[in-house]
Amino acid sequence: MKRVIQNVGLFLYLLLTAAAFLYTMVRVRMPLIPWRALVYSYVMMAPYQGYEEVNADLYAEGLLPTGVWELIDLDTLYPFVRGEANFRRELGRNTYPTSDAEQATRDRAFAMRLLAVRHAAGRPYVAVRLSHDVWPVSLESFAALRTDLFLQRSPMLQIP
Amino acid sequence: MTRAPAARWDRFWFRLCPPQCIALVRIAVGAWLLLIWTLRAPAIALHFSGAGLSIPALTVRPLWFPAFLWAPSIPLTFVFYGFLLFALLCITVGVAMRTSIFITLFCTVIFWNTSLWLFWTSYERIFVFLLAVLLLSGADRTFSLRQRIRKGRWGCAEPVSIFAQRLIAFQITATYVGVGWQKMVLPAWQGGEVMSYSFANRWGTLASRWILAWDIPMPWWDALTLGVVYFELLLPILLWIPRCRKWGILGGAVFHIAIAVLMQIWWFLFLIPAYLVFFEPESVERWYMRRRTSWS
Numbered sequence: 001m002k003r004v005i006q007n008v009g010l011f012l013y014l015l016l017t018a019a020a021f022l023y024t025m026v027r028v029r030m031p032l033i034p035w036r037a038l039v040y041s042y043v044m045m046a047p048y049q050g051y052e053e054v055n056a057d058l059y060a061e062g063l064l065p066t067g068v069w070e071l072i073d074l075d076t077l078y079p080f081v082r083g084e085a086n087f088r089r090e091l092g093r094n095t096y097p098t099s100d101a102e103q104a105t106r107d108r109a110f111a112m113r114l115l116a117v118r119h120a121a122g123r124p125y126v127a128v129r130l131s132h133d134v135w136p137v138s139l140e141s142f143a144a145l146r147t148d149l150f151l152q153r154s155p156m157l158q159i160p
Numbered sequence: 161m162t163r164a165p166a167a168r169w170d171r172f173w174f175r176l177c178p179p180q181c182i183a184l185v186r187i188a189v190g191a192w193l194l195l196i197w198t199l200r201a202p203a204i205a206l207h208f209s210g211a212g213l214s215i216p217a218l219t220v221r222p223l224w225f226p227a228f229l230w231a232p233s234i235p236l237t238f239v240f241y242g243f244l245l246f247a248l249l250c251i252t253v254g255v256a257m258r259t260s261i262f263i264t265l266f267c268t269v270i271f272w273n274t275s276l277w278l279f280w281t282s283y284e285r286i287f288v289f290l291l292a293v294l295l296l297s298g299a300d301r302t303f304s305l306r307q308r309i310r311k312g313r314w315g316c317a318e319p320v321s322i323f324a325q326r327l328i329a330f331q332i333t334a335t336y337v338g339v340g341w342q343k344m345v346l347p348a349w350q351g352g353e354v355m356s357y358s359f360a361n362r363w364g365t366l367a368s369r370w371i372l373a374w375d376i377p378m379p380w381w382d383a384l385t386l387g388v389v390y391f392e393l394l395l396p397i398l399l400w401i402p403r404c405r406k407w408g409i410l411g412g413a414v415f416h417i418a419i420a421v422l423m424q425i426w427w428f429l430f431l432i433p434a435y436l437v438f439f440e441p442e443s444v445e446r447w448y449m450r451r452r453t454s455w456s
Contacts, residue, residue: 003170049349106215
């Protein structure tokens with residue numbers, strides 16, 4: 001009986017892996033395979049698929065009661081190596097692409113959390129706004145060309 | 161005639177074998193996860209609690225997900241974090257392994273929900289797979305505190321099923337072949353730009369920028385990219401063939417160390433000790449016995 005259960009488990013695992021492999025190669029979904037399980041197996045075969053020709057990052061500011069917008073240093077809030085910190089600040093854009101409306105909901109929820117975290121740290125912001133920065137890569141460093149001359153800043157949202 | 165393939169199938173996937181190989185994998189996985197989660201300590205409150213920057217991954221709380229775990233408070237998050245570290249330590253030293261794996265998987269679900277939108281990539285899924293497989297492996301049947309307590313010796317060995325070891329080897333194979341194949345067909349991997357830009361973008365390091373400063377002509381980057389793709393396809397073949405295995409291990413080690421040094425992506429270094437699963441467990445036991453004799 002134990003051997004039967006083991007063989008059934010093995011068969012299901014091999015079937016799932018084969019389905020994920022098929023999806024990997026030709027983007028064809030095998031019928032009857034649950035989508036979540038397929039994606040799980042597929043992602044185990046899918047590290048580092050693309051690259052960026054420009055650098056990008058989130059830009060956050062908090063509005064003080066005096067009416068001045070203050071830069072929020074996101075690096076201090078992301079104690080990871082730079083690539084990972086930058087990846088996390090995409091808020092799932094590349095890892096979990098979704099509809100614009102759902103992404104906007106995620107972004108808004110993040111901005112609310114950021115406001116709450118900065119309040120807890122003693123910064124009396126009355127609003128938070130997020131922008132998306134894009135700038136060219138350079139040999140010097142990641143942020144070397146994040147300057148007024150090369151930077152493109154696109155407003156994303158402001159809360160409240 | 162009809163039983164021979166079935167017997168070979170059984171022997172390959174389910175035979176009883178010495179436990180040293182899977183035990184060493186258990187130690188490597190436990191220690192590596194312990195290191196990763198220890199390094200995350202400064203980020204626990206900010207990125208894994210309900211009071212931090214993360215938002216629950218599930219937009220609607222399922223009935224099976226208790227409310228107090230949905231977006232846990234900072235103190236509760238640190239309680240989970242403490243349990244997680246302790247469980248990983250137990251996995252590493254080989255005591256209460258199954259309970260510890262359950263605790264680790266439980267904490268992973270909690271932290272997955274609070275940080276999914278921020279980081280939930282290939283290696284984290286592979287780790288969950290490894291833990292699930294180790295759950296059924298008997299990997300604590302040697303080199304473990306369990307054996308020290310029960311049998312009086314850390315190295316006392318009891319046979320285990322080879323099933324877990326084969327599953328891990330198969331998954332590593334699938335990962336390399338899948339990754340290699342995708343890179344063969346993905347538009348982004350059809351030229352050397354992917355390598356040169358990866359050395360300069362967010363993943364770039366001082367070492368990779370130093371190499372970029374050599375101003376290497378693009379055909380060399382093309383060749384490097386092609387080399388990476390074919391190497392990823394070739395690596396599992398090298399690992400499965402005993403005569404080529406040492407070259408596979410050497411190549412895989414150089415490959416993953418280079419990725420860590422040049423692109424900050426160091427999490428996959430755990431695959432180097434995990435290559436042990438490609439050895440036959442009997443040969444690992446013989447190697448260990450010879451070493452033990454020479455040590456004693």
